[in-house]
Amino acid sequence: MADMKQLARLIKELEDQLVVCMRCGMCQAVCPLYAETGREADVARGKLALLEGLVQEMFKDPKGVNERLMRCLLCGSCSANCPSGVKVLDIFIRARAILTGYMGLHPLKKAVFRGMLARPQFFDRLMEWASRLQGIFVKPVDDLLGASCGRLLTPLGERHIKALAAPPFHMRVKPGSTSPRAAGLRVAFFVGCLIDKVFPNVGEAVMRTMEHHGVGVFLPEDFACCGIPALSSGDAAAFDKLVHYNLQRFAAEPFDFLITACATCTSTIKKLWPLMAWKLSLEAQEQVSAIAAKTMDVSQFLVDKVGVRQADTKSGDQKVLLTYHDPCHLKKSLGVASQPRTLLQANSRYRFKEMIEADWCCGMGGSFNLQHYGISASIGKRKRDNIVQSECETVATSCPACMLQMTDMLSQAGDRVQVKHAIEIYAESLP
Ligand code: SF4
Ligand code: SF4
Structure with a gap:
């Protein structure tokens, strides 16, 4: 159970934002979920209406509210097209944290987020072992796309997945710091879980590009997840732990910009780290603001700062x-x-x-x-x-x-x- 003071604060902030929605329904036209299901409960307007009575509903049917709230891609299409500027994603993220704080986290999610993701070195070792053993569970199915599918008795269903890379990015590229040359800039590289463990070639392309343009790169040792898988499931505790861990890693060296090649990591660091920073110490809050302001997608950095x-x-x-x-x-x-x-x-x-x-x-x-x-x-x-x-x-x-x-x-x-x-x-x- 979460601290009741923290829950009360989250609920107050949520209520302040909910009143901005004028129920115009313009979010229907852009919601990919609504386009498939046609259900009002799936679109932002329907979910916001549900959340208006969150405190009462939370006591009556917390599981039902949570299930409806989790039926969302967090794509932000509704926010981007909302004439009233309703911060739908902020509202959904806060509401998920409130509900999880009230109901407690599912034991499986607890094991994944707190037992694995929030322990980055352990998570790395685990994934390294998984990459060695994955051949038992998956088999290659598509050479061009490099996709695999599950063998019998795997929970993958019909999915075609990308297998874990061997070795991952963190075993291919040495951590450390290089000096700026022609570009006169140094970036910190936030790699992210998927690039590290599934697409190390993307991380290598970033490193090669920075080297080509004479951009110095700071790559911290034992980097970690940005925290979004935990936060989108309402686990603010694991999210906070990962933010702390990352702040410590990126405080080790000075840099001009923090770049990522993952849109989700970029938006998490820029938007969600500050959104959830109010529980942190003042010093940590300042660190979060500073790092969020310096964070950008690698293409934005190359075009806007390097001049590609x-x-x-x-x-x-x-x-x-x-x-x-x-x-x-x-x-x-x-x-x-x-x-x-x-x-x-x-x-x-x-x-x-x-x-x-x-x-x-x-x-x-x-x-x-x-x-x-x-x-x-x-x-x-x-x-x-x-x-x-x-x-x-x-x-x-x-x-x-x-x-x-x-x-x-x-x-x-x-x-x-x-x-x-x-x-x-x-x-x-x-x-
Ligand atoms: S979220 Fe925005 S677009 Fe959707 S109903 Fe409310 S005001 Fe209209
Ligand atoms: S975030 Fe995306 S899926 Fe969720 S309600 Fe908004 S448009 Fe629909």
Whole structure:
């Protein structure tokens, strides 16, 4: 059970924000969940109405309220299109923390978030062992997309997944700090779990790009998760522990910007670390504000701070048709959409083509995909159809979670389309 004072404060903040919603229903048109289910309870307006009586409902039917609240991708499409500026994601995150504080955390989630994720070195060792043993449970199924599917008796269902990388990024690249050269800037690199354990090639592309541009890089030892899996399940305690851990790691060296190649990590550090920082010491709150202000997506850093520009190409030079999917956490949460496109067009080997609905959610939604795979896959299929309709051979994005979802959808459909990160495409163009 959470501290009652903390719960009361969260409820007060929640109520202050809830009154801003004028029930116009404009969030219906942009909610990917509502587009699939047509249920008012699934759209932001329906959930906000439910939360208005949260304190009463919490005592009557906490499980029911929690289940309805967890049916959300946290994509932020509603917030980004709300004429009243309702901070829907802040409200949902606070409400989940309130409910979990009141009901307690499910034992399985407790084991995962507090027993594993919030103990980064142990989590790393565990994942290293899992990568050695995964062949018992999964088998390769798609060479082009590098996807695997479950063998008999695995809980993966029909999913096509990316296997754990061996070795992970933290065993490929030495931690430490390099000095700024031509660019006169030093960045701290926040790697994130998925890039470390599933897409180390994306992390390597970041390192190669920084080296090419003469940007100094600080890579701390034993880096950890940004905390979003725990917080989106309402586990504020594990989230706080991870924020503390990261603050200590990134306080070790000075840097100009903190970069990530994961849209979800970027928006968590910039938006959710400050949102939940009120329980921390004043010193820690100041650290959180400072680090949030310096945090940016790697494409934003390269375009806005280093000056990367589109390649000057004659038509006909470019051979591979390429499109881009906007991760919700980058475009809708942070307003970053032009920079990744500039980065992609800096590689003259590719010809860029917009797909329709490039910023429609891919349906991943982190734990939403685990709990509601059927709906997640239906939303993902719409994304897959748009990619295929673009006739592109490669789809790029800026979030490893979106890469997982698009790989799953394209691989299951047997499509011959590669999924890459924008920084990989850019790094391919470097000498
Ligand atoms: S959340 Fe915004 S868009 Fe949705 S009903 Fe409320 S005011 Fe309208
Ligand atoms: S965050 Fe996304 S899925 Fe959740 S209510 Fe808003 S638009 Fe719908």
